[in-house]
Amino acid sequence: MCAGDDVNCPEFERHRAKMREALGMERRSFLKSAFVATGGAAALAAGTASTLVTPALAQASAAKAPDQPSYHYLPANDQTVHWGYFSKKLKPQVEIDSGDIVTIEALTHHANDDASLMIKGDEGAESVFYWTKDQKKVARRGAGDPNDTKLGGGGGLGVHICTGPVFVRGAEPGDVLEVRIVDTKFRPSMHPDHKGKAFGSNAAAWWGFHYKELLDGPREVITIYEMDASGARNWAKAAYNYKWTPQTDPSGVVHKTIDYPGVPVDHATIKKNTDVLKGVRVPIRPHFGVIGLAPKEADYVNSIPPSYTGGNIDNWRIGKGATMYYPVAVEGALLSVGDPHASQGDSEMCGTAIECSITGTFQIILHKKADIAGTPLEQLEYPMLETKDEWLIHGFSYANFLAELGPNAQSDIFGKSSVDLALKDAFKKMRTFLMTTKGLTEDEAVSLMSIAVDFGITQVVDGNWGVHAVIKKEIFADASV
Amino acid sequence: MCAGDDVNCPEFERHRAKMREALGMERRSFLKSAFVATGGAAALAAGTASTLVTPALAQASAAKAPDQPSYHYLPANDQTVHWGYFSKKLKPQVEIDSGDIVTIEALTHHANDDASLMIKGDEGAESVFYWTKDQKKVARRGAGDPNDTKLGGGGGLGVHICTGPVFVRGAEPGDVLEVRIVDTKFRPSMHPDHKGKAFGSNAAAWWGFHYKELLDGPREVITIYEMDASGARNWAKAAYNYKWTPQTDPSGVVHKTIDYPGVPVDHATIKKNTDVLKGVRVPIRPHFGVIGLAPKEADYVNSIPPSYTGGNIDNWRIGKGATMYYPVAVEGALLSVGDPHASQGDSEMCGTAIECSITGTFQIILHKKADIAGTPLEQLEYPMLETKDEWLIHGFSYANFLAELGPNAQSDIFGKSSVDLALKDAFKKMRTFLMTTKGLTEDEAVSLMSIAVDFGITQVVDGNWGVHAVIKKEIFADASV
Numbered sequence: 001m002c003a004g005d006d007v008n009c010p011e012f013e014r015h016r017a018k019m020r021e022a023l024g025m026e027r028r029s030f031l032k033s034a035f036v037a038t039g040g041a042a043a044l045a046a047g048t049a050s051t052l053v054t055p056a057l058a059q060a061s062a063a064k065a066p067d068q069p070s071y072h073y074l075p076a077n078d079q080t081v082h083w084g085y086f087s088k089k090l091k092p093q094v095e096i097d098s099g100d101i102v103t104i105e106a107l108t109h110h111a112n113d114d115a116s117l118m119i120k121g122d123e124g125a126e127s128v129f130y131w132t133k134d135q136k137k138v139a140r141r142g143a144g145d146p147n148d149t150k151l152g153g154g155g156g157l158g159v160h161i162c163t164g165p166v167f168v169r170g171a172e173p174g175d176v177l178e179v180r181i182v183d184t185k186f187r188p189s190m191h192p193d194h195k196g197k198a199f200g201s202n203a204a205a206w207w208g209f210h211y212k213e214l215l216d217g218p219r220e221v222i223t224i225y226e227m228d229a230s231g232a233r234n235w236a237k238a239a240y241n242y243k244w245t246p247q248t249d250p251s252g253v254v255h256k257t258i259d260y261p262g263v264p265v266d267h268a269t270i271k272k273n274t275d276v277l278k279g280v281r282v283p284i285r286p287h288f289g290v291i292g293l294a295p296k297e298a299d300y301v302n303s304i305p306p307s308y309t310g311g312n313i314d315n316w317r318i319g320k321g322a323t324m325y326y327p328v329a330v331e332g333a334l335l336s337v338g339d340p341h342a343s344q345g346d347s348e349m350c351g352t353a354i355e356c357s358i359t360g361t362f363q364i365i366l367h368k369k370a371d372i373a374g375t376p377l378e379q380l381e382y383p384m385l386e387t388k389d390e391w392l393i394h395g396f397s398y399a400n401f402l403a404e405l406g407p408n409a410q411s412d413i414f415g416k417s418s419v420d421l422a423l424k425d426a427f428k429k430m431r432t433f434l435m436t437t438k439g440l441t442e443d444e445a446v447s448l449m450s451i452a453v454d455f456g457i458t459q460v461v462d463g464n465w466g467v468h469a470v471i472k473k474e475i476f477a478d479a480s481v
Numbered sequence: 482m483c484a485g486d487d488v489n490c491p492e493f494e495r496h497r498a499k500m501r502e503a504l505g506m507e508r509r510s511f512l513k514s515a516f517v518a519t520g521g522a523a524a525l526a527a528g529t530a531s532t533l534v535t536p537a538l539a540q541a542s543a544a545k546a547p548d549q550p551s552y553h554y555l556p557a558n559d560q561t562v563h564w565g566y567f568s569k570k571l572k573p574q575v576e577i578d579s580g581d582i583v584t585i586e587a588l589t590h591h592a593n594d595d596a597s598l599m600i601k602g603d604e605g606a607e608s609v610f611y612w613t614k615d616q617k618k619v620a621r622r623g624a625g626d627p628n629d630t631k632l633g634g635g636g637g638l639g640v641h642i643c644t645g646p647v648f649v650r651g652a653e654p655g656d657v658l659e660v661r662i663v664d665t666k667f668r669p670s671m672h673p674d675h676k677g678k679a680f681g682s683n684a685a686a687w688w689g690f691h692y693k694e695l696l697d698g699p700r701e702v703i704t705i706y707e708m709d710a711s712g713a714r715n716w717a718k719a720a721y722n723y724k725w726t727p728q729t730d731p732s733g734v735v736h737k738t739i740d741y742p743g744v745p746v747d748h749a750t751i752k753k754n755t756d757v758l759k760g761v762r763v764p765i766r767p768h769f770g771v772i773g774l775a776p777k778e779a780d781y782v783n784s785i786p787p788s789y790t791g792g793n794i795d796n797w798r799i800g801k802g803a804t805m806y807y808p809v810a811v812e813g814a815l816l817s818v819g820d821p822h823a824s825q826g827d828s829e830m831c832g833t834a835i836e837c838s839i840t841g842t843f844q845i846i847l848h849k850k851a852d853i854a855g856t857p858l859e860q861l862e863y864p865m866l867e868t869k870d871e872w873l874i875h876g877f878s879y880a881n882f883l884a885e886l887g888p889n890a891q892s893d894i895f896g897k898s899s900v901d902l903a904l905k906d907a908f909k910k911m912r913t914f915l916m917t918t919k920g921l922t923e924d925e926a927v928s929l930m931s932i933a934v935d936f937g938i939t940q941v942v943d944g945n946w947g948v949h950a951v952i953k954k955e956i957f958a959d960a961s962v
Contacts (some may be wrong), residue, residue, distance in 0.1 A: 204927045210908060215923050223928040236932075241924060277925050279959045282933045343932045349908060350931035419900035423938060427691060427830060442696050443722060444758050446685045447704040450831035451717075451824045452763045456937040457904060457948070467938070478760045 052325065052376040052386060052437070053178065053367070060371040064170065065099035069363070072096055076105035076163045076357075078127040081338075083109070084142035084158030084261060086301045086311060088294040088330040092167030095332075098366035101182070103359060106288060106340040107161045109261040110201040110355035113222045116267075117199040118357065121190025125357065128161060129262055131250045141261050143300040143410065151253060156260035157410070158303035160290045160312065164336030166364070171333035174369035176377045177293060179324045179335065179362055184286045186342065187357035188229035198229040199239070200342045200356025205258045208351035209460045220244035220258055222265070223276065225354045227284060227342050235281035236342055236354060242270040282343055286358055287319035289339030292383075296329040297402035298410070303338070305413050305463035308400045310383040314353070314459040315394065315468055316344045317387060325377060325384045328366075335364065346468075348459040376437035382429055389474070393433055394458065395426025395467045414463045422467035426455060430469040438476060448475075533806065533857040533867060533918070534659065534848070541852040545651065546580035550844070553577055557586035557644045557838075559608040562819075564590070565623035565639030565742060567782045567792060569775040569811040573648030576813075579847035582663070584840060587769060587821040588642045590742040591682035591836035594703045597748075598680040599838065602671025606838065609642060610743055612731045622742050624781040624891065632734060637741035638891070639784035641771045641793065645817030647845070652814035655850035657858045658774060660805045660816065660843055665767045667823070668838035669710035679710040680720070681823045681837025686739045689832035690941045701725035701739055703746070704757065706835045708765060708823050716762035717823055717835060723751040763824055767839055768800035770820030773864075777810040778883035779891070784819070786894050786945035789881045791864040795834070795940040796875065796949055797825045798868060806858060806865045809847075816845065827949075829940040857918035863910055870955070874914055875939065876907025876948045895944045903948035907936055911950040919957060929956075 053061075072094050074080060080093045096102060107125055111118035119125040130137040136153070140146045144155025168177060186198035204210065204221045211218065223241040227233070246256045249263045292311030295301050306313045310326045318324060326333075337360060344353030372378050382399060385392040397417035398404045405412045430453055434445035452475055458466030534542075553575050555561060561574045577583060588606055592599035600606040611618040617634070621627045625636025649658060667679035685691065685702045692699065704722040708714070727737045730744045773792035776782050787794045791807045799805060807814075818841060825834030853859050863880060866873040878898035879885045886893045911934055915926035933956055939947030 202928050202932055204924065204931065208927075208931070209904070210912075210927050210930070213905065213909060214927075215912075221924045221928070223924070225932075238925075238928070241928070277921070277929065279957075280925075280929065281956055281959055282929070283953060283956070345931060345933050346935035346937060347904065348931055349934070349936070350927050352931065354932050419904060419938075420941075423690070423828065423900060423941065424694065428694065431691075431696075440758070443685065443702045443704070444719075444761075446689075446691050446695075446831050447683050447702065447719070447722070448758065448761065448763070449691070450685065450689070450826060450829055450833065451683055451706075451835050452826050453830070454827035454937065455830070456827065456935065457900075460901075460904065472764065475762055475764070476760075478762055 051323070052391070054375045057367060057371055057375045057377070061098060061365055061367050064366070064368065066097050069099040069101055070097065072100060072102045074102060074104045074163055074166070075124055076107045076128060076161070077124045078130065078137035081107070081128055081138060081161050081163050082336065083138050083140065083161050084154050084156065084303050086162070086292060086294050086303060086336065087299060088296060088334060089299050090165050090294070090334065092165055092332060092334065095167045095169060096364060097169050098364070101361060101363050102166060103361045104163050104337045105187070105359045106163055106337050107357045108200065108340055108355040109159050109161045110203060110352065111357065112262050112264045113201040113203065114199065114224050115264055117189050117191050117194065117224065122187070131262065131264065133250050136251070143302040151260045152249065152251065159261040160303040160338040162290060162303060162336035162338035165294060165334035166336070167332035167334060168364060168366050171328045171366050172331055172369070173296065173329055175328040176367045176372055176380050177326045177328055177333050177335065178365040178367060179291060179326065180365070181318065181320055181322050181360060182363055183361040184320045185359045186227055186229045186231055186286065187359060196229050198227045198356060200225045200227065200236070200354035202350070202354050203258055203352045204350035205352065207461055208349060209347065210350050225282065225342065227356065231284070231286065234284055236284050237281060238277035240272045240274040241276045242272050245269045282354070285316040285319060285343045287316050287341050287344070288337055288358070288360060289314045289341050289353065291318065291324060291335070291337050293326050293328060294330050294334035295402055301402065302410050305401055306394070306396060306466060307402060307464065308382050312339060312462050313383060313394055313466060314344065314348050314462060315385065315392070316341065317385060317392060321388060323386045325380055325386070327380055327382070347457045348461050351461045379432060379436050390470050390472055391433070393426060393429045393469045395422045395429055395469065396464045397421040397425070398464055399425050401464050417463060417465040419457055419460060419465055419467060422465045423455060426467040426469040430471070532804070535856045538848060538852055538856045538858070542579060542846055542848050545847070545849065547578050550580040550582055551578065553581060553583045555583060555585045555644055555647070556605055557588045557609060557642070558605040559611065559618040562588070562609055562619060562642050562644050563817065564619050564621065564642050565635050565637065565784050567643070567773060567775050567784060567817065568780060569777060569815060570780050571646050571775070571815065573646055573813060573815065576648045576650060577845060578650050579845070582842060582844050583647055584842045585644050585818045586668070586840045587644050587818050588838045589681065589821055589836040590640050590642045591684060591833065592838065593743050593745045594682040594684065595680065595705050596745055598670050598672050598675065598705065603668070612743065612745065614731050617732070624783040632741045633730065633732065640742040641784040641819040643771060643784060643817035643819035646775060646815035647817070648813035648815060649845060649847050652809050652847050653812055653850070654777065654810055656809040657848045657853055657861050658807045658809055658814045658816065659846040659848060660772060660807065661846070662799065662801055662803050662841060663844055664842040665801045666840045667708055667710045667712055667767065668840060677710050679708045679837060681706045681708065681717070681835035683831070683835050684739055684833045685831035686833060688942055689830060690828065691831050706763065706823065708837065712767065715765055717765050718762060719758035721753045721755040722757045723753050726750045763835070766797040766800060766824045768797050768822050768825070769818055769839070769841060770795045770822050770834060772799065772805060772816070772818050774807050774809060775811050775815035776883055782883065783891050785943050786882055787875070787877055787943060787947060788883060788945065789863050793820060793943050794864060794875055794947065795825065795829050795943060796866065796873070797822065798866060798873060802869060804867045806861055806867070808861055808863070828938045829942050832942045860913060860917050871951050871953055872914070874907060874910045874950045876903045876910055876950065877945045878902040878906070879945055880906050882945050898944060898946040900938055900941060900946055900948060903946045904936060907948040907950040911952070
């Protein structure tokens with residue numbers, strides 16, 4: 001019998017719809033049970049000395065949350081995503097309480113690099129990418145003019161498909177939002193020939209750090225990678241690559257380069273090369289390039305440059321088991337998730353990672369301003385990452401570019417970044433962290449940073465370049481502070 | 482009975498000399514037996530697919546070496562070190578054959594920050610640092626004027642005490658020298674109160690990246706760290722710190738800042754603060770900041786900026802178990818070792834690591850130009866690091882600053898560096914490595930770099946700033962290339 005995978009079956013469409021529904025339910029159910037299995041809400045009050053949340057703060061925050069956390073599921077479709085920007089003006093997609101669990105589907109904005117592998121048959125993705133001469137379901141893509149006709153709505157000033165925002169009840173400016181990444185799952189391909197696989201796209205694009213140095217002249221190259229959708233196989237492999245050719249979008253605009261997100265690539269115009277990276281196994285590092293809150297400084301903020309409320313940090317360590325802390329800038333916090341990656345190296349050299357749709361499950365905990373006073377989170381003015389063994393601080397060329405660069409911040413930032421500036425910012429933030437959280441003097445903090453903190457290049461392709469500073473928790477296991 | 486540790490014994494001096502001699506013999510004997518235990522020469526021909534040395538190359542190189550490797554011991558004393566510079570003019574301290582094992586004592590140039598802990602009673606260190614009004618045993622410190630009277634001989638244009646050079650018989654320009662770090666041992670303190678301990682100094686100095694950003698105004702701070710000399714304890718702890726005060730050297734020159742290496746700090750002029758980093762455990766990462774060959778471009782080369790022949794790379798991964806590959810620039814290669822560190826973080830933020838004397842044992846293998854043709858080492862024009870699991874490429878702001886910056890290269894380099902430039906160099910070198918060693922096309926190499934290569938900040942304090950690119954070997958375990 002046709003299980004929705006036999007195009008010759010007379011009832012193919014009905015069977016396929018049924019399969020998709022079953023798949024969706026299975027996915028939701030699986031994720032829910034996975035959450036329960038991991039201890040669910042029990043973790044909420046488990047603040048220990050090894051986290052930035054003191055036991056007293058954990059208790060204070062838990063006391064303000066419902067006794068039992070609720071579970072929410074936020075699918076990705078044309079109604080639940082905003083494309084290419086953050087905005088404090090957005091209508092929340094879901095309202096949650098502190099402590100609640102939310103599963104959020106995140107779609108890669110590069111799925112149209114091979115629609116047959118990453119969109120076709122996937123109801124949510126199909127609705128988001130839907131674009132014909134007469135209708136473009138998600139019309140605005142970017143923080144620019146919503147009616148821009150040169151490239152398309154939003155002007156492509158921002159590229160990430162963001163699911164959300166999630167409104168956290170009670171969240172106000174000055175609070176800190178803790179986001180625990182409980183789980184990540186690849187979004188399986190619906191291609192009948194590729195059951196159990198997931199696909200992603202790496203674009204070596206004009207905004208890459210490598211671009212001006214190319215030996216064989218300027219070109220943009222897409223490489224499609226294949227993953228085991230279960231995540232059991234810990235490596236990805238290249239499927240094929242092709243050079244970007246001018247693509248005419250359904251509205252008739254020609255895109256000579258990758259200058260607007262979600263342009264469908266007509267595979268009749270490109271030349272597939274399957275002789276690519278033979279036998280090379282790329283270790284997977286599933287994570288979200290974008291998790292962020294709405295900034296307060298502007299109504300519409302390009303999703304590309306990361307800032308003090310997070311966003312496009314592009315650190316591959318922001319994956320399963322990690323916890324992020326963000327300063328809340330607007331009422332409800334307005335959390336959105338996007339830019340999922342199957343893997344990325346520190347620097348994101350060529351402009352993108354393996355861009356691959358992923359569904360994440362998050363526990364979200366609100367820490368009120370009054371409660372964080374005197375705790376390690378008190379002076380948190382930047383997005384901070386905690387893993388099992390490490391604390392990571394994110395420095396940017398401009399810590400808050402919207403506030404620092406004035407009215408033209410959103411365009412100026414793209415010409416002003418350097419790794420040196422981002423390193424300076426990471427140094428300053430790590431110094432603050434060591435002095436406030438660990439009670440060190442400036443001299444102690446400076447010495448410790450030179451001998452025990454590793455500074456790495458997060459990315460040099462997101463307008464506001466990033467450097468992360470890593471310090472091991474074990475360093476303080478015995479410290480009195 | 483006095484074992485050389487009772488200053489009240491009438492025969493103290495004789496007993497002490499005996500103890501030192503015994504200690505020295507014990508150290509040499511221990512290191513020799515450690516070498517034999519690790520398999521010694523058997524490793525020489527063991528080139529496998531997981532190293533850059535192909536089995537054929539290993540065989541060709543072994544065929545040119547003696548059947549049995551010899552063992553050499555190079556102590557550090559006023560006769561065996563050159564201070565602050567590399568030079569092709571130096572008389573070799575030892576001549577070896579390819580495959581030989583050399584144990585080399587390396588002294589930290591910061592030992593005089595606390596002579597009682599790091600010099601006194603240590604014959605070799607005492608001879609190197611010996612400096613009275615009438616005699617300075619190692620007079621030249623730096624690549625500058627050997628008779629400079631403003632700061633001292635050599636002008637302090639270069640600071641590292643380098644032991645060597647080691648002359649490798651048969652080495653010629655175009656060859657590659659493989660340096661395997663077989664072992665590292667802390668140099669124990671001779672202070673009678675601190676048996677079994679080793680000490681190091683961290684100087685937060687004017688050349689640090691942090692310096693202009695200090696909250697409490699400009700100052701240089703020395704922090705002394707204590708290690709377990711056996712290396713069994715995997716962490717260091719701070720002993721005390723003090724602010725640098727103007728120091729008058731034995732020749733009468735006043736050093737308001739740390740502007741000349743080896744100036745004895747008069748502890749009567751400083752204020753020790755022992756309330757420092759209480760309970761903080763710094764993970765140890767014993768390594769050599771400086772291992773390098775003599776460059777061909779100039780007669781005397783400041784030891785601070787790293788370059789294509791290595792030198793002051795300051796990557797903490799250059800420790801026990803690691804292998805370095807260097808392009809040979811002059812006859813005999815002229816390898817020197819110095820700047821030992823107990824630990825350092827990526828960036829070496831404040832200007833120094835935990836600067837701590839260490840004795841290393843190395844196996845040194847020469848690969849001739851004719852034999853490396855067609856192997857991964859063929860186009861090696863930069864210092865490369867191989868660890869058990871990774872290959873690391875070192876990028877610098879200027880890959881070969883001596884050749885690129887002209888006659889004033891040695892001074893100009895200090896004003897021209899940026900992390901951005903070093904990242905670009907690391908990108909280009911990693912691309913070359915992937916294309917030549919792994920046979921990838923430029924498009925494959927660029928994509929792989931974005932998704933599987935981590936770029937980190939090696940150091941931003943050595944004039945020629947560094948970025949390292951890390952790629953895991955397992956990526957290619959299954960590859961046909």
